[in-house]
Amino acid sequence: MSSRVKSKQANQVVRAQLAREERKRRLRMITLIAGALIVIAGFIGWGIASAQRSTKAQTPTGASSDGVGLIVGGNGGKAKVELYVDFMCPHCKTFEESAAGTLDEMMSSGRAEVIMHPVAYLDDASTTDFSTRASAAAACASDGGKLNEFSKALFAQQPAEGGPGLSDAELITIGRGVGLGDDFAQCVSDKKYVTWVSKVTNAASERGVRGTPTVYVDGKAVEATVQALTAAVNAAQ
Structure with a gap:
């Protein structure tokens, strides 16, 4: 096998390895971003729920049956x-x-x-x-x-x-x-x-x-x- 062929094969192996590493890097990045988005969504949901709880109308003692009198x-x-x-x-x-x-x-x-x-x-x-x-x-x-x-x-x-x-x-x-x-x-x-x-x-x-x-x-x-x-x-x- 000529040295040129061997060199070409070696380059192909290196490119394939680099491609695999790039895919792994992208997958890790996507996983991290997805995880961060889940955490952010959780905080937003918690904040909305907390705000709703804090602004929920308390009903006075002696209120009418419908709660608005x-x-x-x-x-x-x-x-x-x-x-x-x-x-x-x-x-x-x-x-x-x-x-x-x-x-x-x-x-x-x-x-x-x-x-x-x-x-x-x-x-x-x-x-x-x-x-x-x-x-x-x-x-x-x-x-x-x-x-x-x-x-x-x-x-x-x-x-x-x-x-x-x-x-x-x-x-x-x-x-x-x-x-x-x-x-x-x-x-x-x-x-x-x-x-x-x-x-x-x-x-x-x-x-x-x-x-x-x-x-x-x-x-x-x-x-x-x-x-x-x-x-x-x-x-x-």
Whole structure:
């Protein structure tokens, strides 16, 4: 065999060996990249799951059966009265002041169960998202068994539109004034129910609630007046 042929064969062996080494190198690289992608995907999935857990709406104590309302009182009342209110809404304050006594009587006599849906339609009416923070504080008050007292006191000190609203410290002071303590204060400071308020607001919009106050009696919308409310509850007895 000539030296030229031997040299050619040797070169072929070397090229084949180099090709095998290159394939092995590429395979190792592909394996490493695939492994890295799996790890990255795992971290992304974990991060998404963690974010979902952290933003999941916690349900307040005393929530209604659908989870998007707060039972004010009158469990088992013959009529079911639902109130959609925004603590920044002047009309809600007017309705509360006129209807509070009637609602209290309806609850104490067992004529009606009253459920409040605190929504946040008017966050843009303050510079600090007061509607959301106030509704979240109402949920904290529900935890402490003082929702009715707190909501009345909060409406009594309703801030003017266009300003900062009340601070968290001021909300806590109002709560302490109706007998709520450190747990309430911590709940407000932690903004525990802010995500829940978004859930309530979205549910209200899906139901067709376009403004506040909105009143339902046994699932039917009624005019937000004492007269219309009383007539609807009387009809349900």
